[in-house]
Amino acid sequence: MYAVTVSDHFMIAHSFRGTLFGPAQALHGATYAVEAELRRPALDANGVVCDIGRAMTALREVLAAFDYRNLDAEPDFAGINTTTEFLAAEIHRRLAARAAAGDLGPDTAGRLVALKVTLRESPRAWASFEGPIAAAA
Amino acid sequence: MYAVTVSDHFMIAHSFRGTLFGPAQALHGATYAVEAELRRPALDANGVVCDIGRAMTALREVLAAFDYRNLDAEPDFAGINTTTEFLAAEIHRRLAARAAAGDLGPDTAGRLVALKVTLRESPRAWASFEGPIAAAA
């Protein structure tokens, strides 16, 4: 199996509900360093998994919906704890949809089989969500 | 699949038996930077894989049994080469037992399915052990 990973980062504010979170129940924030790993069983005619430029652009566009935001004020996330795990899955959902639609380069629709999204929140902790890239409906 | 990783480190002395080890047959030591990746198919009601604070505490308590020790003098390891691979598996066994017992947060017993423990011994080499978190008996 081949894989290509592109990385970027975004910076948000948020707070968590639940005594489990201790001091993180207060409004605080995070820099998330993001890695998106795209997997494909065979290379295309150019010898690549996908167009790495398009992959970086697609990741940036997905992250732009989060970057420099207070996630507590985003309607999409009303009533949701925007934990690192949740955000990894949400970014996976959005980037996988683009990958399924063929946005990551010629000859990629239906050929990129899986995506792993990792969000590093500090030098000591990170989270990821890994799952298939479903065929676009 | 979701995953959360917490990291820490410990510092030990040890030596190895066997000509394979060359100069490492002499008493020397290592700093091991440790990463423990916990996997779970779905998030809990708080939106997390586990309580990250408890995960860090549990990892620290497991590592405390090794930290600042000469492993050659530990009864647990008599007659054993405490290689990076061996230590990764040993830390996996101890931390997985805690995870299986529900020590990593409410609603985690039986729900954390796998653990990967990585030990970085130098900028040029590292080892890991990955396996299921078995249900506590």
Place this chain on the structure above:
Amino acid sequence: MYAVTVSDHFMIAHSFRGTLFGPAQALHGATYAVEAELRRPALDANGVVCDIGRAMTALREVLAAFDYRNLDAEPDFAGINTTTEFLAAEIHRRLAARAAAGDLGPDTAGRLVALKVTLRESPRAWASFEGPIAAAA
């Protein structure tokens, strides 16, 4: 010149005033990975620059006043852009005062001559403030 560096991190929310900041004028946040480098011309009788355990504790205590906070709501920072540069200098001021007072170990008062505080806000940008450790009045 000898130097010892200890590292830690903290997570905050804030916003900036001024068109220069573009999208960072909105409430967002950051994880700051912090490095505090303490300098001393000669080692003490133990062979160290300072007690590294005490240095880590002092840094943690200084950072605790920022960690998991919305800096926009902190009276100390009313009317101030809490930029990475500003925070580096503020942490320098607070940690240097502790160093000058001898909080970093026996035989350190008056002997630690300089401190550099670096705050990494993302994989692509960081800031620092470097200056002398003034003798305590």
Place this chain on the structure above:
Amino acid sequence: MYAVTVSDHFMIAHSFRGTLFGPAQALHGATYAVEAELRRPALDANGVVCDIGRAMTALREVLAAFDYRNLDAEPDFAGINTTTEFLAAEIHRRLAARAAAGDLGPDTAGRLVALKVTLRESPRAWASFEGPIAAAA
């Protein structure tokens, strides 16, 4: 499953054919930081996955065929885009053949089951190829 990873790097020149590559169609180059992860279900009598010294030597010997070369001028790669993905698979093929032949230490032939080769081309992008280590014919 146990795994041991060794790392090294190499520096090459090359160019790509295909408009997909944009400015990378011109002759340029890269430093590839390489990680080779070897997997084995059980440790040998010494307590290791393989002889780490031999693994480092084998990886270096494989990389020596690429290091300080213009890949456009290598007969092996005539008509091929030597992308990061392609090189990861090529290094996998060569190192896996050595592993299958027992070159990575006593008692390794037939026991190392899989290899993942990762090539980091920049702080923002990397690629890997992962596959079984086939038994030597």
Place this chain on the structure above:
Amino acid sequence: MYAVTVSDHFMIAHSFRGTLFGPAQALHGATYAVEAELRRPALDANGVVCDIGRAMTALREVLAAFDYRNLDAEPDFAGINTTTEFLAAEIHRRLAARAAAGDLGPDTAGRLVALKVTLRESPRAWASFEGPIAAAA
């Protein structure tokens, strides 16, 4: 003293003349991870050393003259060994000229006093050039 660092990277081909360089006399290449550290004694009215967005843009524009090039074919470098050290100094010269001209934000001309440019060529070696930012003529 305050400092802000921005980072980027570029990828080039080149060769060296001189037996000192051994195998690097052949055409090969490198990824250079670049860090540009800008120093200023006091912050501006916004609380920053400079406009970090402009600093990243200026660094990118300076690197664009090198990126995806064969430096052996660049008229600017005819007869020159484009070593890591040389390139660090050349990027310093070009970026310092922009800094001196006030390109890095309002209120920066004449106030940014020094620049350190570091080029990382591999995980095992890097080079830097550090010097004043001279006032623009």
Place this chain on the structure above:
Amino acid sequence: MYAVTVSDHFMIAHSFRGTLFGPAQALHGATYAVEAELRRPALDANGVVCDIGRAMTALREVLAAFDYRNLDAEPDFAGINTTTEFLAAEIHRRLAARAAAGDLGPDTAGRLVALKVTLRESPRAWASFEGPIAAAA
């Protein structure tokens, strides 16, 4: 000022005397990741600070006197706490002597002016010693 840095690592056992050291009074060990930064005001005729291959070799030879040793048993260090700070200064002394003697390449004797040696003992702490390279007697 130009600088070139080469890196390597070594692994040792040791213990410390003094209640300041707490649990580190027991025999333990460390991996030290080492960086040696060599400074020179002007490049040589080849365009380099020194022969980077020779610098790496010299650093390796200096570290070989420590690597895979129990420093408590080394006559050179009898009665000495081999702290990270002490080891940084000791490696500085030995490598600076080689640099002063012209071991780091043609045209280097008397031209390399300063050396900074950094030892990283864990992801959370490191130490350095920085000083001039004195002319060889």
